[in-house]
Amino acid sequence: MAVVAVWRDAAPLLAAVDAARRDIVIVTLAAAVLLAVVLLGVFWAAQKRILRQQAELVEAERRDPLTNLLNHGAVVTILADAVESARAKGRRFGLALVDIDNFRLFNDTHGHDAADQVLLRVADWLQREDGEGKAVARYGPDEFLLVLPSAGRTEMEAAVSRIRAGLSGESVQFGDSEQLPVTVSAGIGLYPDHADSVTELLSAVTVAVGEAKASGGDAVCVAQLGDARQKSVSGSFDVLQGLIIAVDSKDRYTKRHSEDVARYAVFLAGQLGLDADLRRTIHLAGLLHDIGKIGIPDHLLRKPSKLTAEEFDVFKQHVALGDAIVRDIPNVDLVRAGIRHHHERWDGKGYLDGLEGGDIPVIARVLAVADAFSAMTTTRPYRKALPVEEALKRLGDAADRQLEEDLVVAFIKGMETAPDAPMPSERPLGIWRPAEWVA
Numbered sequence: 510m511a512v513v514a515v516w517r518d519a520a521p522l523l524a525a526v527d528a529a530r531r532d533i534v535i536v537t538l539a540a541a542v543l544l545a546v547v548l549l550g551v552f553w554a555a556q557k558r559i560l561r562q563q564a565e566l567v568e569a570e571r572r573d574p575l576t577n578l579l580n581h582g583a584v585v586t587i588l589a590d591a592v593e594s595a596r597a598k599g600r601r602f603g604l605a606l607v608d609i610d611n612f613r614l615f616n617d618t619h620g621h622d623a624a625d626q627v628l629l630r631v632a633d634w635l636q637r638e639d640g641e642g643k644a645v646a647r648y649g650p651d652e653f654l655l656v657l658p659s660a661g662r663t664e665m666e667a668a669v670s671r672i673r674a675g676l677s678g679e680s681v682q683f684g685d686s687e688q689l690p691v692t693v694s695a696g697i698g699l700y701p702d703h704a705d706s707v708t709e710l711l712s713a714v715t716v717a718v719g720e721a722k723a724s725g726g727d728a729v730c731v732a733q734l735g736d737a738r739q740k741s742v743s744g745s746f747d748v749l750q751g752l753i754i755a756v757d758s759k760d761r762y763t764k765r766h767s768e769d770v771a772r773y774a775v776f777l778a779g780q781l782g783l784d785a786d787l788r789r790t791i792h793l794a795g796l797l798h799d800i801g802k803i804g805i806p807d808h809l810l811r812k813p814s815k816l817t818a819e820e821f822d823v824f825k826q827h828v829a830l831g832d833a834i835v836r837d838i839p840n841v842d843l844v845r846a847g848i849r850h851h852h853e854r855w856d857g858k859g860y861l862d863g864l865e866g867g868d869i870p871v872i873a874r875v876l877a878v879a880d881a882f883s884a885m886t887t888t889r890p891y892r893k894a895l896p897v898e899e900a901l902k903r904l905g906d907a908a909d910r911q912l913e914e915d916l917v918v919a920f921i922k923g924m925e926t927a928p929d930a931p932m933p934s935e936r937p938l939g940i941w942r943p944a945e946w947v948a
Contacts, residue, residue, distance in 0.1 A: 573647040575625060576632035581806045582823070584646030584654050588707045591644075591656060595700055603660035603699050605669050606714040607635065610692045610726040612651035619681075619689065626681045627691055634675040638668050650807045652718075662731060665697045669729050694721035695729045703732040704833075708804075708826065712834040715804045766883055771795025772931045773879035777916065780923040781875075787843075791872055794847035798876050801831030801848070828852055828861050843872050851876040854911045866913075874913045878904070878920050881912065886933040897924075897933065 571583035579587065591602055609615075609631060616624040628647075635645045635653055644656040657668060673693060680688040696717025704710040713732035721730040774795040778788045802810060805827050809820055816824055832849040835841050850864060850873035857865030869877075885900035895903070901921050908914040924930045 579646035587644045602658045603665035605655040606696045606718045607653040608694050608718050609651040630679045634672045669695045692727040694726050698732040709833045769883040770879045776931050777920045780919045790843050794844045801827035804830045825860050846870040847872040847876045856910050878916050
């Protein structure tokens with residue numbers, strides 16, 4: 510009876526304990542749920558912040574850090590999309606390449622701060638152009654691209670005129686009193702009037718701006734219509750001269766290198782016994798073999814270190830760009846072959862088309878030997894020129910892999926024995942003694 514009485518007295522206490530236990534479980538679960546909600550909120554906030562930062566990084570990679578305009582890679586992608594869209598919808602668009610006159614001299618003479626002010630002024634006037642879907646980009650160190658959807662020649666000429674008129678009232682202060690005027694040269698191209706691909710359209714405006722600068726600068730040139738370029742054989746020489754001038758205005762190294770390649774290639778052609786007409790064609794191909802570099806960003810051409818894989822992919826396009834530039838000029842089929850294929854390799858591991866052995870045109874094989882020798886014996890920002898004997902040794906090492914062995918042997922033999930053997934225009938230290946190299 511006593512036990513029953515104790516149990517009856519303890520029952521309320523046990524019930525209270527059970528209730529307290531349930532309350533603790535409920536509170537614990539509620540706290541856990543609340544904590545989970547808080548942690549989930551923190552996680553999603555962090556995730557959104559990470560995604561936003563990633564988006565900002567992606568966008569930053571598409572932007573020029575000085576002007577905040579689209580950069581070279583971004584605008585090329587936009588152009589590719591514009592071509593596909595215009596082709597699918599049967600529409601057109603206009604493109605203007607705007608090049609600041611004498612920018613390199615201005616930069617060297619007055620310094621980076623003044624040069625940056627010029628870039629910002631030009632960028633500002635370009636951005637003032639209206640147009641739904643327009644794109645404005647810094648295409649190179651001193652070059653800008655303006656893309657206007659649905660624009661024809663009249664609209665593009667008017668846009669460029671407004672930009673030039675706006676800049677005519679601009680000047681950059683240098684020092685206490687000197688004010689420097691800002692002028693630009695521009696090349697205008699239209700899709701599909703002047704080209705039906707991004708590469709060809711960029712080629713067209715690049716040639717046009719080169720002609721504008723060759724005329725003295727502060728000028729505008731509209732790309733030629735494809736059928737007009739086919740009408741006159743006699744006019745092709747003038748076009749080629751303009752292209753060579755454009756190479757010089759883009760990069761003096763490219764011009765000097767091209768002149769050397771032309772000399773070495775003609776010399777090798779002579780050693781091979783090729784006829785005079787073919788030697789003249791090879792000379793022209795040597796001068797123009799790197800013409801496509803006028804469409805490659807300056808910072809890649811002058812980079813003081815090795816190109817990244819992505820940068821090299823852009824750089825390799827200079828052969829396709831060069832081919833497109835001269836494609837519509839009459840009577841230059843062999844020159845085109847030399848331009849497009851001079852970076853093919855004898856073992857098939859070259860670019861752009863991966864040709865191998867005898868499938869590579871002879872003119873391209875000759876240019877490849879000359880190009881390799883010139884590259885090795887010319888100083889570049891990332892390395893010094895090699896002595897002639899070392900360059901020839903490396904040329905021999907590349908035989909039957911990168912270069913055709915018979916051509917390499919003929920070139921080396923000619924350099925050893927010919928009294929008129931061409932020397933590099935930039936002589937590296939050391940004396941060329943063929944007999945010592947043979948030994």
